[in-house]
Amino acid sequence: MTAATYLRPGLPVPVPENDGLDAPYWEGTRRGELRVQRCKACGTWQWGPEWICHKCLSFDIGWQTIEGRGRIYSWERPWHPAHPALKEQGPYIVVLVELPQAGGIRMLGNLLGDPRQDVRIGAEVEAVFEPHDDAKPPFTLVQWRYSGR
Amino acid sequence: MSGRTLRGKVAIVGIGETTYYRHGKSPDPEFKLALKAVLAACADAGIEPRRIDGFASYSNDRNDPSRLAAALGLPELRFSNMQWGGGGGGGSGAVANAAAAVACGMADCVVVFRALAQGQFQRFGAAPPGGTVSGEPAFNAPYGVMSPAQRYAMRAMRFIHENRIAPSAQRAIALASYHHAQRNPRAVMYGKPLNEEAYDASRWIVEPWRLFDCCQENDGAAALILVPAERARDFPKKPAYLLAAAQGSEHRNAARVHNAPLYATSSFTTVAPNLYAMAGLKPADVDVLQSYENFTGGVLMSLVEHGFFAAEEANAFLVPENLLAPSGRLPLNTSGGNLAECYMHGLELQVEAVRQLRGESTAQVPDAHVSMVISGPMVTPVSSMILGSAETLQ
Ligand SMILES: [Zn+2]
Numbered sequence: 091m092t093a094a095t096y097l098r099p100g101l102p103v104p105v106p107e108n109d110g111l112d113a114p115y116w117e118g119t120r121r122g123e124l125r126v127q128r129c130k131a132c133g134t135w136q137w138g139p140e141w142i143c144h145k146c147l148s149f150d151i152g153w154q155t156i157e158g159r160g161r162i163y164s165w166e167r168p169w170h171p172a173h174p175a176l177k178e179q180g181p182y183i184v185v186l187v188e189l190p191q192a193g194g195i196r197m198l199g200n201l202l203g204d205p206r207q208d209v210r211i212g213a214e215v216e217a218v219f220e221p222h223d224d225a226k227p228p229f230t231l232v233q234w235r236y237s238g239r
Numbered sequence: 240m241s242g243r244t245l246r247g248k249v250a251i252v253g254i255g256e257t258t259y260y261r262h263g264k265s266p267d268p269e270f271k272l273a274l275k276a277v278l279a280a281c282a283d284a285g286i287e288p289r290r291i292d293g294f295a296s297y298s299n300d301r302n303d304p305s306r307l308a309a310a311l312g313l314p315e316l317r318f319s320n321m322q323w324g325g326g327g328g329g330g331s332g333a334v335a336n337a338a339a340a341v342a343c344g345m346a347d348c349v350v351v352f353r354a355l356a357q358g359q360f361q362r363f364g365a366a367p368p369g370g371t372v373s374g375e376p377a378f379n380a381p382y383g384v385m386s387p388a389q390r391y392a393m394r395a396m397r398f399i400h401e402n403r404i405a406p407s408a409q410r411a412i413a414l415a416s417y418h419h420a421q422r423n424p425r426a427v428m429y430g431k432p433l434n435e436e437a438y439d440a441s442r443w444i445v446e447p448w449r450l451f452d453c454c455q456e457n458d459g460a461a462a463l464i465l466v467p468a469e470r471a472r473d474f475p476k477k478p479a480y481l482l483a484a485a486q487g488s489e490h491r492n493a494a495r496v497h498n499a500p501l502y503a504t505s506s507f508t509t510v511a512p513n514l515y516a517m518a519g520l521k522p523a524d525v526d527v528l529q530s531y532e533n534f535t536g537g538v539l540m541s542l543v544e545h546g547f548f549a550a551e552e553a554n555a556f557l558v559p560e561n562l563l564a565p566s567g568r569l570p571l572n573t574s575g576g577n578l579a580e581c582y583m584h585g586l587e588l589q590v591e592a593v594r595q596l597r598g599e600s601t602a603q604v605p606d607a608h609v610s611m612v613i614s615g616p617m618v619t620p621v622s623s624m625i626l627g628s629a630e631t632l633q
Contacts, residue, residue: 097381097382097383101380101381101383102370102371102372102376102380102381102385103370103371103372103381104371104372104373104376104377104378104380104381105371105372105373105377106373106377107373107374107377108373112373112374112377116377137495137496137498138375138378138494138495138496138498139495140495144491144494163397163502164393164394164396164397164400164502164503165393165396166389166392166393166396166445166446166447167443167445167446168383168384168388168389168392168444168445168446169442169443169444169445169446170386170388170442170443170444170445172364172365172383172385172386172388172389173365173380173383173385176383179383181443182383184382184383184384184389184393186393186397186497195498196496196497196498196502197378197496198378198379198382198384198496198497199382200382200383211397211400229381231381231382
């Protein structure tokens with residue numbers, strides 16, 4: 091049974107790209123690991139995933155597990171339901187989180203908690219893994235909440 | 240500037256539009272709308288449609304040039320071109336591509352067009368239900384980020400934060416479009432004025448954008464006819480000469496999952512300098528501006544990046560009186576634009592830019608000689624262009 095999720099069920103189910111590029115990320119989140127790309131040749135962090143390092147053009151890109159913490163870089167609060175699954179949802183918060191410990195790459199997620207709360211750009215947040223075990227196929231999202239709560 | 244330039248080499252001598260409808264309300268299917276706009280542009284240019292020898296469009300327009308050429312019985316097709324990606328960001332790029340073909344002799348009479356019938360096809364602002372997503376959408380859709388508004392609000396919010404943009408700045412952009420639409424009987428929002436109170440009371444679509452910050456979605460078609468500048472005086476209407484066009488975006492703009500290094504931009508930081516360099520003009524030379532409103536915050540950043548004011552001056556500059564024809568400092572979206580005339584995916588802005596140089600606008604700027612269009616902020620590639628009267632070529 092899937093525990094309560096931030097957004098109501100029925101949104102599109104994320105699956106790895108058919109060329110396998112982002113499979114390590116999606117496999118990692120199922121295990122509670124946050125994995126992003128880091129170039130083995132020059133150490134550059136890279137997100138979203140790509141086949142080549144944008145800095146040194148090496149194809150030897152590795153995946154590194156990182157600590158799920160960052161700070162809010164930007165945010166938005168959708169009200170209008172763009173998808174049928176969101177018709178009864180009401181407002182919700184999406185944050186773009188910057189990860190200083192991984193070269194400042196950014197990741198997207200929902201900010202857990204009251205959907206009408208104030209959002210502070212620059213505030214520290216931590217990752218929360220949100221499993222969707224009943225989805226077909228099952229997947230786990232990385233969500234965010236204010237640190238120390 | 241090197242000798243390699245489009246400046247003054249091509250002119251727009253015909254403009255055509257269908258009636259503009261609310262989305263899903265066109266009585267005609269999309270292909271018929273495209274044909275009607277092309278024929279209207281030919282009539283405006285005073286030419287026999289069979290003189291057309293090329294087509295250019297953008298955003299994966301569904302109306303294939305070969306089918307158009309067959310339907311119209313063209314003797315030959317010499318140029319067909321699609322601007323990659325970028326949604327409405329391709330509007331000026333499509334003009335640039337057509338102009339390049341004309342300037343270098345690949346074709347003599349190229350139509351730039353865009354047609355949309357959203358009753359027949361999926362709307363942009365509504366996501367398809369269910370299913371799976373992969374790649375970039377897999378990192379967005381499960382978090383409820385699916386529509387263009389949801390995709391780009393994140394960029395605008397960062398810009399608003401960095402530059403302390405007041406809500407009144409975005410509001411002024413919406414008010415300008417609605418104000419001008421009240422003088423334009425073609426506008427879908429003609430007879431539906433907007434004031435500050437109604438804007439402030441309107442519902443959020445996605446913070447920081449209210450209903451009136453977001454473009455309409457519409458059905459219709461628009462077309463332009465481009466010919467070599469040396470033939471431009473053979474046509475009945477005053478020619479609009481292309482002074483410059485530029486497309487593209489800055490370093491790693493499309494880095495996935497919102498990782499563009501310069502995130503809080505409308506994508507024009509490198510494009511705009513290229514545009515002015517080709518035109519040999521500066522922002523103060525622009526008499527009238529049409530700037531694509533997908534969302535008002537995108538217009539705001541576009542104006543900054545095209546040098547009309549600095550980010551820290553935005554709150555002071557963006558008041559309605561500065562943006563209104565005939566006498567504002569920078570008359571903006573004088574037909575009503577995407578917000579209030581019609582979301583013809585931005586091509587109605589090119590049509591209006593030509594009208595301003597002819598003196599045919601319903602919100603005419605007196606003595607307009609330099610007329611700019613900015614296409615599709617925040618996407619990539621974006622594009623922009625500058626048209627000029629015959630006087631600007633001297
Ligand atoms: Zn590298």
